[in-house]
Amino acid sequence: MISDENYLLYINNFIETVYQNYDKKDIIINSLKKNESKIKYFLKIDKMIRDKQLKKRIDFSFLTRLNNGYINNFVSYLFGLEYGIYNITIDTSLFLPYSDLNNINDLLLKDGYYVNENKLSEDFCNKLLNNINKKFDFTKKMVDKKQVYKNFDIFNFKQKGTFWINNHKDILSLDEVQQICTDPYILNITQKYLRTKPLLIQTNFWASYSGESDSTQVFHQDGDDIKFIKIFIYLNDVSLNNGPHSYVKGSINQRMLINQKFRLSERYDDNTIAKSFGKDNILNMVGSKGTIIFENTEGFHKGSPLKSGYRFMLQLLYCSSTLPFDNYLPIVKDLDPIKNKILFEAKQKYPDIFQFYNFTTS
Numbered sequence: 001m002i003s004d005e006n007y008l009l010y011i012n013n014f015i016e017t018v019y020q021n022y023d024k025k026d027i028i029i030n031s032l033k034k035n036e037s038k039i040k041y042f043l044k045i046d047k048m049i050r051d052k053q054l055k056k057r058i059d060f061s062f063l064t065r066l067n068n069g070y071i072n073n074f075v076s077y078l079f080g081l082e083y084g085i086y087n088i089t090i091d092t093s094l095f096l097p098y099s100d101l102n103n104i105n106d107l108l109l110k111d112g113y114y115v116n117e118n119k120l121s122e123d124f125c126n127k128l129l130n131n132i133n134k135k136f137d138f139t140k141k142m143v144d145k146k147q148v149y150k151n152f153d154i155f156n157f158k159q160k161g162t163f164w165i166n167n168h169k170d171i172l173s174l175d176e177v178q179q180i181c182t183d184p185y186i187l188n189i190t191q192k193y194l195r196t197k198p199l200l201i202q203t204n205f206w207a208s209y210s211g212e213s214d215s216t217q218v219f220h221q222d223g224d225d226i227k228f229i230k231i232f233i234y235l236n237d238v239s240l241n242n243g244p245h246s247y248v249k250g251s252i253n254q255r256m257l258i259n260q261k262f263r264l265s266e267r268y269d270d271n272t273i274a275k276s277f278g279k280d281n282i283l284n285m286v287g288s289k290g291t292i293i294f295e296n297t298e299g300f301h302k303g304s305p306l307k308s309g310y311r312f313m314l315q316l317l318y319c320s321s322t323l324p325f326d327n328y329l330p331i332v333k334d335l336d337p338i339k340n341k342i343l344f345e346a347k348q349k350y351p352d353i354f355q356f357y358n359f360t361t362s
């Protein structure tokens with residue numbers, strides 16, 4: 001579908017649909033022209049992974065490091081042309097009633113985040129937490145090693161620091177998590193934002209307690225894919241005391257404000273961020289249980305260190321390309337239609353969503 005000859009045409013269509021009112025179109029067009037071979041190479045590798053011709057990890061930083069936003073958007077847009085998008089109906093959503101999806105997308109594009117309070121019921125969150133408790137192995141990153149905690153008790157509030165479920169497949173085995181990550185509301189928003197069929201790459205659960213800081217509690221940016229969106233869902237009430245997620249509004253594609261030698265994932269202290277972006281743009285996302293945050297984490301963000309209490313958070317990552325696939329490339333054992341009913345049915349509707357999620361048990 002995407003032919004080499006039509007490259008310029010794709011650029012024009014992209015500019016018309018995505019950057020129609022933007023006054024620096026020429027810069028974008030020139031940059032997309034200049035990077036034609038890199039962009040095509042990226043698409044080619046992705047296709048080989050999708051076709052299962054390539055099974056090893058490729059370093060894709062040659063393209064993400066360019067990272068001026070419009071290259072990312074363009075590549076994701078091309079994926080949408082190549083692989084199409086889903087027709088997603090909203091009838092079965094956990095998150096009804098909807099607010100206007102176009103409006104949500106506009107806010108995401110403008111600010112880099114969108115917060116929806118109280119989208120999951122208290123009962124639903126409690127059920128999920130109870131199904132997690134004492135069932136799974138958790139990991140905690142120590143200075144030079146990883147420590148594993150068997151059948152971790154999330155309600156043991158004497159814990160210090162940040163723990164997460166060791167294996168994404170554990171958390172994805174829960175019905176509640178399966179429902180959330182295949183929910184039409186979530187998929188509608190992610191697909192609109194990515195402009196292509198979303199691929200679910202990660203499901204994580206974090207339990208954070210006061211007392212020790214983690215490297216995610218210092219401002220940084222993520223570089224998980226050419227284009228991606230993270231979703232954070234609070235499973236308990238989060239105030240200024242128990243580690244609200246923090247985001248720097250408008251910090252996507254503004255890295256040079258920090259310094260010219262910016263490196264992805266580098267950590268920056270609060271003062272440096274405040275000096276570069278203004279204190280008022282640093283948002284602390286307090287929210288009650290069930291609050292859902294959609295975020296482009298290419299913008300600066302962190303979890304605030306907890307002063308007291310605990311924070312339980314579900315985190316999902318949806319990507320445009322298959323390149324984030326690490327060493328568990330590519331899938332997939334068939335899903336059991338009875339044991340994994342929700343995932344199985346979702347896969348019928350959205351065949352690519354788990355295409356690169358490894359369901360095999362190790």
Ligand SMILES: O=C(O)CCC(=O)C(=O)O
Binds near residue numbers: 297301302303304
């Ligand atoms: O704990 C947080 O709120 C931040 C998490 C984070 O940095 C991430 O998931 O990329």
Ligand SMILES: [Fe+2]
Binds near residue numbers: 301
């Ligand atoms: Fe992050």
